[in-house]
Amino acid sequence: MHIPDNFLSTPVWATLDVVSLPAFAFISSRVGRDTEEGRIPLLGVLGAFVFAAQMINFPVGIGTSGHLVGGALLACTVGPAAATVVMTAILAIQAFVFQDGGVLALGANVFNMAIAGVLAGYLPYRLLGAGGWRKTGIFLGGFLSVLVSASLALTELLLSGVPMPRPVVTVSLGLFCVSALLEGAITLSVLGAIQRLNPGWVREHKPANRRTMLALGGVAVALAAVGFLIASADPDGLQRLGMQLGMAAKTTFQAPLADYSAPLGASAWVRRAAAGLAGLLAIYGACSLVGRLLTRPRSA
Amino acid sequence: MHHVTVDRWSRQESMLHARDPRAKLAALLLYLIVLATTPAAPTALLFSLQMFSYLALILAGIGAARLPVGALELRAMVVLPFSATFAIITWFAGDPSRASMLVVKSYLSALAVLLVVATTPMPLLMRGLESLGAPRIFVLLVQFLYRYLFVISEQAQHMRLASSCRMGTSKRNAAERFRAAAGAVSVLFARSHARAEGIQRAMLSRGFQGQFATGAGLHLRPADYVFLLASLLATASIRLAFPAR
Numbered sequence: 001m002h003i004p005d006n007f008l009s010t011p012v013w014a015t016l017d018v019v020s021l022p023a024f025a026f027i028s029s030r031v032g033r034d035t036e037e038g039r040i041p042l043l044g045v046l047g048a049f050v051f052a053a054q055m056i057n058f059p060v061g062i063g064t065s066g067h068l069v070g071g072a073l074l075a076c077t078v079g080p081a082a083a084t085v086v087m088t089a090i091l092a093i094q095a096f097v098f099q100d101g102g103v104l105a106l107g108a109n110v111f112n113m114a115i116a117g118v119l120a121g122y123l124p125y126r127l128l129g130a131g132g133w134r135k136t137g138i139f140l141g142g143f144l145s146v147l148v149s150a151s152l153a154l155t156e157l158l159l160s161g162v163p164m165p166r167p168v169v170t171v172s173l174g175l176f177c178v179s180a181l182l183e184g185a186i187t188l189s190v191l192g193a194i195q196r197l198n199p200g201w202v203r204e205h206k207p208a209n210r211r212t213m214l215a216l217g218g219v220a221v222a223l224a225a226v227g228f229l230i231a232s233a234d235p236d237g238l239q240r241l242g243m244q245l246g247m248a249a250k251t252t253f254q255a256p257l258a259d260y261s262a263p264l265g266a267s268a269w270v271r272r273a274a275a276g277l278a279g280l281l282a283i284y285g286a287c288s289l290v291g292r293l294l295t296r297p298r299s300a
Numbered sequence: 301m302h303h304v305t306v307d308r309w310s311r312q313e314s315m316l317h318a319r320d321p322r323a324k325l326a327a328l329l330l331y332l333i334v335l336a337t338t339p340a341a342p343t344a345l346l347f348s349l350q351m352f353s354y355l356a357l358i359l360a361g362i363g364a365a366r367l368p369v370g371a372l373e374l375r376a377m378v379v380l381p382f383s384a385t386f387a388i389i390t391w392f393a394g395d396p397s398r399a400s401m402l403v404v405k406s407y408l409s410a411l412a413v414l415l416v417v418a419t420t421p422m423p424l425l426m427r428g429l430e431s432l433g434a435p436r437i438f439v440l441l442v443q444f445l446y447r448y449l450f451v452i453s454e455q456a457q458h459m460r461l462a463s464s465c466r467m468g469t470s471k472r473n474a475a476e477r478f479r480a481a482a483g484a485v486s487v488l489f490a491r492s493h494a495r496a497e498g499i500q501r502a503m504l505s506r507g508f509q510g511q512f513a514t515g516a517g518l519h520l521r522p523a524d525y526v527f528l529l530a531s532l533l534a535t536a537s538i539r540l541a542f543p544a545r
Contacts, residue, residue, distance in 0.1 A: 004379050005409035006336055006402060007386065013336075025435065032437040040437065041503065042496040044444020049492040051449050052456040056488070058481045059474045068485060077489075089441045093449070096417050096425075097306060099378050099410040104332050162386060162402075163393035189479060193486035201493065 001153045002094060002109055005102030009160040016156070017107030023115055024088055031081045043078060047086045050074060058186055066182040071113060071149070072121030072141040073187050076129075076203055077194070080122040087114035112152040121145030121187075135188060142187030147180040304450070306375075309367055309418040316365040316419045321428030323524040327531040328416045331357070332409055334535045339544040340397055346542055347397070351404050353538045357531075358411050365419045372418065376411040383407070422446050424518075431518055448499075452492055459484055 008016075035043070050070035057065035074083035091109050094100040101109045121141040128137030154172060158164060164172075195202045310317070316324075335354060341347040362369050383406040390399040417425070423443065430439045463484065 002382075004382055004406040005332060006405035007383070010337055024438075028435040028438050032435060035437065037508075038500050038504075040440050041444055041499045042493070044441045045448050045452065045492045045496040045499065046489075047441065047445040048448040048452040049489055051445075052452040053485050053488055055453065055456045055460065056481055056484050059477045085438060085441060086445075089438060089445050092442060093446055096413060097422075097446070099376060099414060102332075102406070102409055103328070103413055104336055104409075157386075163390055163395055163398070165389070165393055168389055185478075186482065186485075189482035190485045190489075193482050194489050197486055197490050198493075201489070 001112075001150050002091070002101030003105045003112075003153055003156065004099075005104050007102075007160065007162060008105055008108055008156055012156055012160045013104050013108055016111050017104070020107040020110045020115065024084070024110060027081050027115075028085045028088075031085050035082065043082055043086050044089075046074065046078060047090050050086070050090060058182065060182060066179060066186070068186050068190065069146055069183050071117040071145040072125070072138070072183070073190060075118050075122035075145075076125050076138065076141065076187075076191055077201055079203055080118055083118045083122070084114050087118055108153075108156055112149045112156075116152055117145045117149035120148040138191055139184040139188045141184075143180045143184035146183040147176055150176040150180070305371070306414070306418050307422070310421045312366065314365045314419070316361060316415075318523075319419075319527050320518055320520050320524040321420050321424045322432060322518065323520065323528050324416050324420055325425075325428055325432070327528055328412055330532060331412050331535050334539050335405055335408060335412075338405075338539055340401060341542050341544070344397075347400070350538065350542045351408065353541075354408050354535075355411075357534055357538065358408065358415055361415050361419075365415070367415075367418055372411065372414055376407060376414050379406050379410040427518060444499075448495070451495075452488070455491060456488055459488065 050068070050073075053070065054067045057067060059065050071083065071087055074086055077083075078086065088110050091101060091106065091114060095103055095106050095109070121144060124140035124144060125137045128134060128140070151173070154169070154176075158169075191202060338350070341350050359369060362372055380403070383403050387399040387403045390396075390402060420428075426434075426439045426443055430436065463480070
């Protein structure tokens, strides 16, 4: 579910851009440090593979079919951090070249699919992947990655005040569950086939510290469940919250630059635009700084 | 395939093609933000006038780039299925002005993005992004992805064609076909792996140093500043010329 531009309200897309940019900068600097130069073509080609694999249809029955989304599959083969960067690259190309998903909404889409989706796809595998529950872990990974991404997208649309009657929300949640089940099944069978071809391609990990991982997984699942329940039980409440957030954002955006508006002699819009631009510049500066600090050679 | 068309467009020559990619990206961001924060105009007439002015701005860009207007407009319509679905829901929820705004604005945004991509070759766009601080690994990855997207997609199409030639999937039940599809995806994965190894060896033997050679560095010329200023003035004046509700 790629959200195009102008579906999310300004506070929502701006906040998610602000959240996603530093997170992505941090993750990609880690990947850049940990990845040997020789693996970069592999990551790029696997990104192209995820794109191309969507052409292969999986029959679901009664004439319909689905396809691989790929977040969990990538996380299980190249690792979660690299999978996040690859998914972000896919989303960026989809937004720019294919007009699939917006540019301002890129932060939201990256957050839903590349960050939260990949993490939700990897955690169950990390938790259960070592023992006899391996298959369950892989299936749950595929299932959760799609469910979490789609529910987040729906929540953001509701927060933005896109009016959605309750039946629509219920039907969408049902559809999300179906496609999530399908993604789980596809991930499981494809990963099994890949492992039969070459066991080394599927990432094996040292047994995790069970207790921390269980706690982490429990928190993640609880968060997802709570979000899911809130969204399904009270979409109107989310919209109200969205409106309140919008108003709060407006007042805080206006406040710092309020005094400068008189000499410009312009409307509130210029003030807000200037504040927004200043905010963007600040984010950009912070990200570059964080990126520089993180990528600094360790010997220095 | 249409992405090949976009790639061919981006390699033509014009006033807009010659601009620095950073200037185009900045102008795009400006346009998108201004459009996204434009409130609903008080009347339907004013609303359509304002949106037509925004459209005229992109059309002027397409004209300056000497690209086929109809083909670009058609390409940008890929957003319509998604936005039309939501527009219908919004309409039924009793907010027709918001519904038309969703459709028009998402279409205009897609058209603006398309104009920038159709006037900037991907390597230059990536170079612009890198000089704006995008992580190097991300820039490299996007370039590999874009380069091999078409290759691997074609391979997937060949596999699909070959499988239907062998009638491999027509007479079995759903579970068997599901397994066959999983097998096809895993073979595609294996082939991508093999291809990546070949690419890496070829690049190493040609002396790859971890950076693509893209020729001369980027320079912001006076014309780029003029372009940026003009886009700022044009978008801002459209935004301010119409009263908010």
